[in-house]
Amino acid sequence: MSTGNMNLTLRIWRQNSGKEQGQLVTYPVKDISPDMSFLEMFDVLNEQLVSKNENPIVFDHDCREGICGMCSMVINGRPHGPKSGITTCQLHMRSFKEGDTIVVEPWRAQAFPVIKDLTVDRSGFERIMAKGGFVSVNTGTAQDANCIPIPKDDADASFNAAACIGCGACVAACKNASAMLFVSAKVSQFALLPQGKIEAVARVKNMVAQMDDEGFGSCTNTGACEAECPKGISLENIARMNREYFVANIKQ
């Protein structure tokens, strides 16, 4: 064993399908380098499981550089693990100590049913987006960018909301499994810009209706979503969506 490498005990949620019951299964892992990412540690474990003719652990991952929003693990009770402002793939094993026991569970929400092991079905987010997370524009030559003046603060706030990668950590962190932070970010990124104002009323009403239909909980303003969001999406967006929604319902 090289210096600094760790032996850890993993307790990982195994579940064959959404229809079956799952349970935590204990896996000891040896000689883990502190420089590995959390997902690389899973790769090592899966190699071992495959070589023993066991089923590897299924988990979502894609870019492994913190921008795609695919990786989704609740690590020791926190979505994306103990560090703030990062996704699971950006978490490194140096955040753990020799001998640690690490519990890994999927995002838990009625609206995010488990597909297998740590992979959940997040297509509910896509159905919400399809209800209004866009602007309807005619195709053709883009007009000159300076035709529509936009205050810098609004542009920045819109961009910050648009930084949401739709990973679902907000839902996983919320005691009510509420999707308010996600939906409010997607409403806000348009609500702040002139291009988004045209369809603002229908957008917020339709997206909120779909959010409720998907079975996400409601917001009790605990702030857990904001604390666990890897992209630092602010609670201001939730307040903005509340305003947008009330105004939309007064108008229409």
Add this chain to the structure above:
Amino acid sequence: MSTTSAKFLQSSLGKKLLMSLTGLFLISFLVVHCVLNALIFLNDGGVTFNAGAEFMAHNPLIRIVEVVLFIGIILHIIQAAILTRQNNKARPVKYAVYNGKAGSTWYSRSMGLLGTLLLLFLIIHLKHFWVLSRFTDEITSGKETLFNEMKEVFGNLVIVIIYILGVISLAYHLMHGFQSAFQTLGWNHPKYTPVVKAIGFGFSILISLVFAAMPIAMYAGWIK
């Protein structure tokens, strides 16, 4: 894009708006209740306090407001029950390990529990004073004054402790509820939200201390 959404008050946001508005209304009631009851601290044998209680008992406008107040309380409780049920359903399989304190305060996650404790306290509290003054002739006949009734009720240590526990539940319920109501209304501003939060925190502590001082002062005999 055409609108396809359901009715406003059936939506989660509509229900939350109702929670927020009824909550703020109940806070405004607490202020009136607290100021009026604080008249006992004048220590004039309850003369001013009884006069205030008399006014509240016979003013027709207050009678109407009392009905509105009960509607507010009931709406707040019913909406809370509906939302809590929906929120529990939103996570059928619980986490084996859930580190809630990493991102939120315990009392913000326990509003339902704190609210239930408050409801239990409210039942005891209404039984002590409201039922006596509205549904018996003890006070209207002049046999008893509300001030004397307070002294009698708060002569019992167990009741004083129940009241203090009720007030502690109130403090934590308000600490989250006050600023949460503004967030739900959409009043979030980089400059003013910290002010709202500070006022909410100060208000929760202050009003709870004043309320707690009443049974304590009466039990200790500081108020003659």
